[in-house]
Amino acid sequence: MFETLSERLEGTFRSLTGRGKLTEDDIRKAMTEVRRALLEADVNTIVAEEFVKDVTEAALGSQILTSLTPGQQVIKIVNDQLTELLGGENEEGEGNGNALNISKTPPTVIMLVGLQGTGKTTTVGKLALALRQQKHRPLLVAADIYRPAAVEQLQTLGRQLDIPVYSEGTSVAPPLIAQHAIAQARKNNNSVVLVDTAGRLQIDEPLMEELQRIKSEVNPHEILLVVDAMSGQESVNVAMEFNRRIGITGLIITKMDGDARGGSALSVRAVTGVPIKYMGVGEKLDALEPFYPDRIAQRILGMGDILSLIERAQATYDEEEAQKLQEKMRKGKFDLEDFLAQMRNLKKMGPLSGLLGMLPGMGKQMKEMRNALNTPEAESSLRRTEAIVLSMTKKERQEPDIINASRRRRIATGSGTTVADVNELLQQFRGMRQMMQMMGKGGGMNMANLGSMLGNMGGGMPPGMGGMPGMGGGGGARKQMQAPRDPLADFKKGPRPAGPSGSNGGSPASKPAGGLPVRTGSAPGAGQMRPPKKKKK
Amino acid sequence: MFKFFRRKKEAEQVIEEKTEQALEKSRSEGGVFGQIGKLFEVDDITDEFWENLERLLLQADIGVNLTDKLIENSQRRTLDERTRRSRDVEAIFRSEMIKTLQEVQGKAQASVDALHQKEARDREWERKQQDKQAQKRPKGTPPPPPAVIPKVSAGSEGEKRPYVIMVVGVNGNGKTTSIAKLTAYYQSGGASVVLGAADTFRAGAIDQLKLWGERVNSPVIAREFGSDPASVAFDTVKYAQEHGADIAIIDTAGRLQTNFNLIAEMQKIERTIEKAQVGAPNEILLVLDAVTGQNGLSQAKHFTNAVGIDGIVLTKLDGTAKGGIAFAIAHELKIPIKYIGTGEKVVDFAEFEPEAYVNALFQRA
Ligand SMILES: Nc1nc2c(ncn2[C@@H]2O[C@H](COP(=O)(O)OP(=O)(O)OP(=O)(O)O)[C@@H](O)[C@H]2O)c(=O)[nH]1
Ligand SMILES: [Mg+2]
Numbered sequence: 001m002f003e004t005l006s007e008r009l010e011g012t013f014r015s016l017t018g019r020g021k022l023t024e025d026d027i028r029k030a031m032t033e034v035r036r037a038l039l040e041a042d043v044n045t046i047v048a049e050e051f052v053k054d055v056t057e058a059a060l061g062s063q064i065l066t067s068l069t070p071g072q073q074v075i076k077i078v079n080d081q082l083t084e085l086l087g088g089e090n091e092e093g094e095g096n097g098n099a100l101n102i103s104k105t106p107p108t109v110i111m112l113v114g115l116q117g118t119g120k121t122t123t124v125g126k127l128a129l130a131l132r133q134q135k136h137r138p139l140l141v142a143a144d145i146y147r148p149a150a151v152e153q154l155q156t157l158g159r160q161l162d163i164p165v166y167s168e169g170t171s172v173a174p175p176l177i178a179q180h181a182i183a184q185a186r187k188n189n190n191s192v193v194l195v196d197t198a199g200r201l202q203i204d205e206p207l208m209e210e211l212q213r214i215k216s217e218v219n220p221h222e223i224l225l226v227v228d229a230m231s232g233q234e235s236v237n238v239a240m241e242f243n244r245r246i247g248i249t250g251l252i253i254t255k256m257d258g259d260a261r262g263g264s265a266l267s268v269r270a271v272t273g274v275p276i277k278y279m280g281v282g283e284k285l286d287a288l289e290p291f292y293p294d295r296i297a298q299r300i301l302g303m304g305d306i307l308s309l310i311e312r313a314q315a316t317y318d319e320e321e322a323q324k325l326q327e328k329m330r331k332g333k334f335d336l337e338d339f340l341a342q343m344r345n346l347k348k349m350g351p352l353s354g355l356l357g358m359l360p361g362m363g364k365q366m367k368e369m370r371n372a373l374n375t376p377e378a379e380s381s382l383r384r385t386e387a388i389v390l391s392m393t394k395k396e397r398q399e400p401d402i403i404n405a406s407r408r409r410r411i412a413t414g415s416g417t418t419v420a421d422v423n424e425l426l427q428q429f430r431g432m433r434q435m436m437q438m439m440g441k442g443g444g445m446n447m448a449n450l451g452s453m454l455g456n457m458g459g460g461m462p463p464g465m466g467g468m469p470g471m472g473g474g475g476g477a478r479k480q481m482q483a484p485r486d487p488l489a490d491f492k493k494g495p496r497p498a499g500p501s502g503s504n505g506g507s508p509a510s511k512p513a514g515g516l517p518v519r520t521g522s523a524p525g526a527g528q529m530r531p532p533k534k535k536k537k
Numbered sequence: 538m539f540k541f542f543r544r545k546k547e548a549e550q551v552i553e554e555k556t557e558q559a560l561e562k563s564r565s566e567g568g569v570f571g572q573i574g575k576l577f578e579v580d581d582i583t584d585e586f587w588e589n590l591e592r593l594l595l596q597a598d599i600g601v602n603l604t605d606k607l608i609e610n611s612q613r614r615t616l617d618e619r620t621r622r623s624r625d626v627e628a629i630f631r632s633e634m635i636k637t638l639q640e641v642q643g644k645a646q647a648s649v650d651a652l653h654q655k656e657a658r659d660r661e662w663e664r665k666q667q668d669k670q671a672q673k674r675p676k677g678t679p680p681p682p683p684a685v686i687p688k689v690s691a692g693s694e695g696e697k698r699p700y701v702i703m704v705v706g707v708n709g710n711g712k713t714t715s716i717a718k719l720t721a722y723y724q725s726g727g728a729s730v731v732l733g734a735a736d737t738f739r740a741g742a743i744d745q746l747k748l749w750g751e752r753v754n755s756p757v758i759a760r761e762f763g764s765d766p767a768s769v770a771f772d773t774v775k776y777a778q779e780h781g782a783d784i785a786i787i788d789t790a791g792r793l794q795t796n797f798n799l800i801a802e803m804q805k806i807e808r809t810i811e812k813a814q815v816g817a818p819n820e821i822l823l824v825l826d827a828v829t830g831q832n833g834l835s836q837a838k839h840f841t842n843a844v845g846i847d848g849i850v851l852t853k854l855d856g857t858a859k860g861g862i863a864f865a866i867a868h869e870l871k872i873p874i875k876y877i878g879t880g881e882k883v884v885d886f887a888e889f890e891p892e893a894y895v896n897a898l899f900q901r902a
Contacts, residue, residue: 036601039595039600039601040600040601040831041831042598042830042831042832044596045592045595045596115828115853115856116709116711116853116881117708117709117710117711117826117853118709119708119709121740146881147745147881148744148745148748148749148752149741149742149744149745149747149748150741150745151741152740152741152744152745153739153740153741153742153744153745154740154741155741156740156741156762157740160740201853201855201856201857202856202857203856203857228709228826228828229832230707230826230829230830230832230833230836231826231828231829231830231858232598232828232829232830232831232833232858232861232862233595233596233597233598233830233858233861234598234828234856234857234858235828235830237857238828238856238857255707255708255793257793257795257796258707258793258794258795258796258832258835259793259794259795259832259835260830260832260835261831261832263830264830283708283738283739
């Protein structure tokens, strides 16, 4: 849907080569594109304008590094400034160091506030889980007495987590409930109290007053505003008003697992000056992550969030299964059951479009493929494949070579397809088996292969869809999927040779594995390896 | 005959008032659209005027592409008509906005052009506004009943079949609340409504719909937490058939449009409903929170690809966000906005009327 910023800037700068400096005019042209990209990512217009002003200043007269094209140069500056605005670059895997303010004298009181439907209650559950993992003893407080069944929702979460919930039904005033809850926390030695408040409009006078009363009743150590990543321009007004009325100490951005670019997160951070502490990345209660400014910066710029892609791949790709598959491949024993399993794995990784859309530096070619995969035809071809394989007997799946003409007819009837469809599938399978045997010898099952399998299964995909950049290497699937921390790492530190190999596991991927065209500057394969993310339970 | 017209007029007025009330806040207190109204209070139209207008449209989440287009079209028409008077330009601009929405609402183009009649009309309109101000209904007036209750032809043995509505959307945007509102709305037209609690995933979701069911006095078909949502939908349609209900509305869990499994689950719910009754669901509504930014387009696209969306319910218009992305959706995907949500109570609901909506947006504080 969006053209990436880099594509646009490339266009703008096509005519510009071999000049030593960016002129004011060049910068201005580029900035129009930057502004557009920001607006399409839901960055607030005013924030975007201010930002563009700053970047223009920074970019004016800056030297073009020899290894970079002017477009990349501008992107580097923009990316740096965006990261800065979002809270600065963070240490590897450490989040931005914006830990919660934990009181020396328990209980620590944390209050969550925000508009309706942003995800406060779920986030209360997630925070409770995270805090308990840090050896806290949380108490949840049901202070939303307005939305039907809000209390039941929190109670259910409490039961799921086995964490106590304090509630007094829906007829006691929320400030009182909160006060009583603190008393109970003291009595029961709860170290953290998480207060779930009702969603409200920032212009709802009585309800904003209620928040002020809760606040003065319980003196929270943290007041966290929950902001939906999908929200648009208004999020700035909402945040400013909440901040003015009750003073917020931190932000949590929810629903980042979708394809929202998250410009509103940037805007809210910019206008309130309070740090973004966490982001929500799924409906499950462990789907809460520290906030990574650099990742979001790239996402806002449409540069693809390679890291989320990898995490999603990891989440659905079972290491053991991958190793078994590798073994089979080496022995040339890849059968139709594996074929089906692979296909289901790919399905689990999200809609094809969403997955590919996350890849950085997608050239035009890639984009076309993405579009092709996103067609109903591609989807239905996937479905057809599944139906055909499911209509085979176990033996046929394990030894596809026994499938003769009469078996084909039976399979076609059983799956509601034609013999031609069955033939086509068998052909695809053989092609893939061959390819896998080759790869099985050369190294391992990796994302690159998944990419080309995707091509095969989409039916009639261009064969050049070699795979996804930066994901080569050997070892188990999990290890292989560690990618460079940051596709822009090279820019940030200026040109430098391919980064040092990862501290653990996997041979360093110094080149994109597949044949995918990757622009020099942003070749993600050339960066550092990222240490494995801390495992979450 | 005469009485029908009077009723219709009154209904239109209630819708207009509801739309207006909902958009009140953004008009006062420096909200975006109030500022657009103010913007036109200048004498002459300058470059700076267009720049300001652009900024305000972007702030309404209308998006870069449609903003460019609206402004270009208006500029062209301003040139064609050789006018620089702000009043003319406002009329032009307003009609461009209405056109964007109306093109997909299946309404006659004539009413758009009618709007672009000059001063006499304008004055009349302003007078009308003042009149209405004087005789406003109290807030909390329920929306006018539907003009018709949709009907599905009976089965081969004459058995009654309900009109099945499936409500979908991303998490927390107001699906369940909108279902309660929709129920009251159809009931006010004399229809019997059955609800299906097919959000079996989110904690408390079933209780939530049951509570609403009690309030609006409508049966809620549910299974236990965590059970198969498609089966609940199936049960609901069957129950509605057996009890001769006019309408069955299926609540579904919130899901992000990028989550393949959940989108597949939704498709399964749809297929299962079809199994329970040929041709159902008869209507699939996508709920969209007015605060949604450019991601709304992605939502509309993915949900449309997955199940085919018949219309949008634009919720939370009582906040300061005005749902500009709905313009972009109407424009790009040709999906009409059918209803608006204007608060948390069942009465805070109305049919969507492009003219009432745009006019309310432009009304000065
Ligand atoms: N101000 C306002 N709030 C609304 C409106 N519609 C719904 N809400 C509120 O938004 C919140 C979420 O509404 P729900 O109806 O539970 O939303 P949902 O889409 O069913 O949520 P999930 O099932 O969790 O995805 C509740 O607090 C509602 O009261 C509206 O038009 N205006
Ligand atoms: Mg719901």
